[in-house]
Amino acid sequence: MSFDLIFFGGTGDLSWRKLMPALFQAFRHGKLPAGGRILAVARDEQDDDAYRRWLKDRFQDVEGAKRPNDEEFARFAELLHYRRMDLSQPADYAGLLDWVATRGADTVVLYLATSPHLFPQICTQLGAVGLNGPQVRVVLEKPLGHDLASAQEINRVVRATFGETQALRIDHYLGKPSVQNLMALRFGNALFEPLWRRDSIANIQITLAESLGVGTRGDFYDRTGALRDMVQNHALQLLTMVAMEPPSRNDADAIRDEKLKVLRSLQPFTEERVARDVVRGQYRRGHVDGQPVPGYLEEAKVPEGSRCETFVALRTEVQNWRWAGVPFYLRTGKRLAQREAQIVVNFRPTPHSIFPGSAAANRLVIKLQPEDGLELHLMAAKGHAQGEALTPVSLDLDFDKAFAEDRVGAYERLLLESIAGRLNLFVRSDEQEQAWRWVEPVLEAWRREDAAGGGPRPYAAGSGGPAAASALVARDGFAWPEEQ
Template sequence: MKQTDNHILVIFGASGDLTERKLIPAIYNLYCRSFLPEKFAVLGVSRTKFTDEEYRKKVILENKHLKDNGSADKQAAFSEKIHYHAMETSDPNAYGSLKDRLTQLDISGNYIFYLSTPPSLYEVVSRSLSNVGLSNEEDGWKRIIIEKPFGYDLKTALELNKQLLSYFAEPQIYRIDHYLGKETVQNLLITRFANSIFEPLWNRNFIHHVEITAAETVGVEKRGGYYDGSGAMRDMIQNHLLQLAALVAMEPPVQATESAIRNERMKLFQSLRPLSPEDIEKNVIRGQYTSATIHGETVPGYREEEGVSPESRTETYVAMKFFIDNWRWSGVPFYIRTGKRMPTRVTEIVIHFNPTPHHLFVKNTGVMNQDNMLIIRIQPDEGMLLKFAMKIPGEGLRVTDVDMDFHYKDLADTYIPEAYERLLLDCIQGDATLYARGDAVEAAWQFIDPILKAWETNPNIKMYGYPAGTWGPENADDLVEGKHKNITWRYPCKNLSNDGIYCEL
């Protein structure tokens, strides 16, 4: 195991939901698994007035999100590592007292600053830390973690990177995307580059198209005001799903190192074919969920949600088709979709292989040789599923699809860390492989920005409605093209096994 240095993790926005729900539980799990050094501390920073004891009670002793994987003595010992410092984060004059508090803790000069704050505070926090010398690495390493969104559009993303680089060097900046911390996402690299049965087929000669789905059953819940200024394109596609696409499609790195892997992801973003105005109208579908009855319960439409404008044009669903202009993927369409209020919560990648060139056998469904599929399930029921044809026992050469599946849960005595747990440990150890680099963020925005601008300026681009609890606007099916009929999006089940048998409609 790689050695971890003594350090202090400083969490700005420490009284917020993310800290209590994800960050403190992740650090506690690392502590219980002996991944943290002997000398470490967590310093929560927020304007809410807490003593150390009150804060420990809130985030440790009474935190319902803390898994019961340690004894009461272990929790008590861990809570002694937790400290709190009340200050106004937006006040540059308050950072001198923060530096004094860090000195008093006397752990080391190694600091991680986690900005669990609104993006509007990223500049003032990074500038204020720099002004009091807390970005200087003369007495130890300094790292800063920021949460998405990394900008609201291309212009603001460029400005954010410029601001951050004024106070911290690029190797010090960790842009966190929790999707990349999921074990099944990381396994993409192993699936592709460690298996000779897959890598020779991973190109335009054998793959018909690639499909990525991220569906949620929930609506905007209590985040209507925030979401109405964001939408599915900014919230999910610009970051999470384009990052998944990059891992699926990138070239093999020269080495399994941070810089080599991130370089290949960057080259993939540079290979995305820009969408023309005609492409945007034809190949990008946006929608909003409307009121419907789900399992006997009436749920509101998006425009009826709290904090949402009754005339909102913000999308809760996006489906799009795009191409990657390089040797490996020339002519292979990639399809991405995401939406709220869908039939099931699922994120998966589907590799559709080309059908056999000659239709010898009729399947039991009456359909000639359909595609083989490799489904990589990110969540839930994490695992992989391979669909291929087999003969039905008995008379004649009748064929049916069968499934060969693997589930992570079947790995006995194997601990699967949460995404934040893995990503925080990587930052502590100075490994930015699974974090987004500034130039890659800008390249992703260069691809997405024309779509957002077209939606803002072209009133002729339609916004489709879809009933809550369905798979989105039926127009999205028109995006998918095949060499034979009956090809459409895959409509996944919550369960990976028995796929297509027990499933949400």
């Protein structure tokens, strides 16, 4: 199958830090279909060879094992092309159409790795020159919009040019191997599904923690914040996959229909609920890995006195028969003690213990980063003496070791899926808009709070976030994993 993969924003950070290295891994692993061309589009004046040299220099920053040697890069570079475009000029889109038409590839994938405010303009111009035929797909990078209204406008323009099955809204967390194994765990095995409900589960916790700060992206991040950057998309997508009902088949729309039902069942936010069930924070100076780091307000390009949140913790419920009364806790933040992403399913304790001491409840930990794997925490007896207290033990499955030869990174998987036209791992427009609809009352409540002189709670860099986040969980008699 021949394909053309075209990156708008081809010299941007996302392209050279994530997308091109992921494509190289697909090429190295022999998974990239033969007969492909990769075109980078940007405003810089350079030709194919200059772009190849430029990208080779950037690849020196790729982590060691994933970095190509000279011979590997030379073979990969044969696929690479560059075209200068001014995205506001119709003539440049006509020229792009001519470039695509020189070969007539079976599949054309247009990856918009640009600022989201350019999506409507790009899609409208693509439609105007006819670069939206049935063989064309457009990949939209998050964040998709700044609020519900802007997301709806982007979707309106995209739908005016491309069909729903042509528009691939990307969320790279859905490409992570552990997230795919969450589907397999629930719907490919008979072990957990009978327990996957309110009768057996006490609470579910989703943590997306970063030890890094905003770096040189202070101006971008300040317009976004943790709620838009991580909760509205990544965290909610993980929640839907944990809470959804079994789909009737392994089909994109069947899966996305069930995820949408979860989003529509989330307990809505009122101003009172925001005050009670949402914690926002902003990091101050502190130490991470033993090194001093600045506070958010001291970072480059961050406006003076900014009230942008770098941490969010919230409590919600899925209001249906399966999950009624089970709290779901979501937590994300920058400059936290360690980088980790995980889902913790805390089961209810045994109704009556015959063993001395208080036995800990079982829990299932789905690890997303930095490792991919599963941990099942159980209680066991050492067997030395009758009447001895039970001891916690764990069963640990490391996907990196178990599937070492077949591991595929998140962006590598999603790029291959976009070329193949498989939609299971992409977000449908109604899902994305419903997620915005759910978080928007929180944003509105914060705007009113800021106008009244409020703002995010401070927390020290290198800590676990504001103390109020621990209190949020403790109020229900629970604790975050590191506090248990």
